Amino acid sequence: MRGKQFLDRLTKRFGDAITGSNLEALDPWIEIAPDSIAEVGRYLKTEPDLRFDMLCDLTVVDYFEPDPKKAAKVSWQPHLEVVYHLWSVPYRVSLVLKVILPRWKDDRPGSLPTVPTVSSVWRTADWHEREAYDLCGVEFAGHPNLRRILCPEDWVGHPLRKDYEMPLEYHGIRNR
Numbered sequence: 001m002r003g004k005q006f007l008d009r010l011t012k013r014f015g016d017a018i019t020g021s022n023l024e025a026l027d028p029w030i031e032i033a034p035d036s037i038a039e040v041g042r043y044l045k046t047e048p049d050l051r052f053d054m055l056c057d058l059t060v061v062d063y064f065e066p067d068p069k070k071a072a073k074v075s076w077q078p079h080l081e082v083v084y085h086l087w088s089v090p091y092r093v094s095l096v097l098k099v100i101l102p103r104w105k106d107d108r109p110g111s112l113p114t115v116p117t118v119s120s121v122w123r124t125a126d127w128h129e130r131e132a133y134d135l136c137g138v139e140f141a142g143h144p145n146l147r148r149i150l151c152p153e154d155w156v157g158h159p160l161r162k163d164y165e166m167p168l169e170y171h172g173i174r175n176r
Contacts, residue, residue: 003028006095014040029096034115037099041121044086052086052095058128059083060136064103064162078103082115082138101138117143135160
């Protein structure tokens with residue numbers, strides 16, 4: 001089963017929860033509504049003829065252009081994309097899912113967007129989601145232990161956000 005077949009099957013099963021796709025991309029992907037990602041993931045993992053039993057990677061892409069001149073030329077609105085790379089060990093096939101989120105919940109800067117955790121579907125998501133939370137500022141609702149994994153607990157901000165400003169000092173240690 002490949003791109004179009006996956007898309008058709010997921011659309012038939014989940015309807016409006018499948019919100020987009022690009023099957024012609026170098027790494028074809030299917031877009032899932034944020035509230036449905038765990039349900040879709042569970043289905044992809046447990047269906048006997050699919051068995052996407054491995055979450056290889058979960059990352060966040062920040063679509064934001066901080067330079068006003070360049071921002072005026074982009075065709076997209078600022079947003080975050082949570083990207084899930086799945087692999088079916090028995091069928092040796094990959095699948096990429098995306099969830100589109102606003103950069104800030106309710107358009108309030110500093111208020112992190114939220115998506116349901118998939119850590120109950122794939123255990124490795126526990127660490128991937130903690131890293132995405134820590135570095136990119138996405139909250140994973142229902143995560144069993146959502147806390148920083150790379151930055152200190154008292155670190156302010158999320159370093160992989162394109163508008164992140166590195167502090168001049170941290171606990172008396174000068175950065176520059």
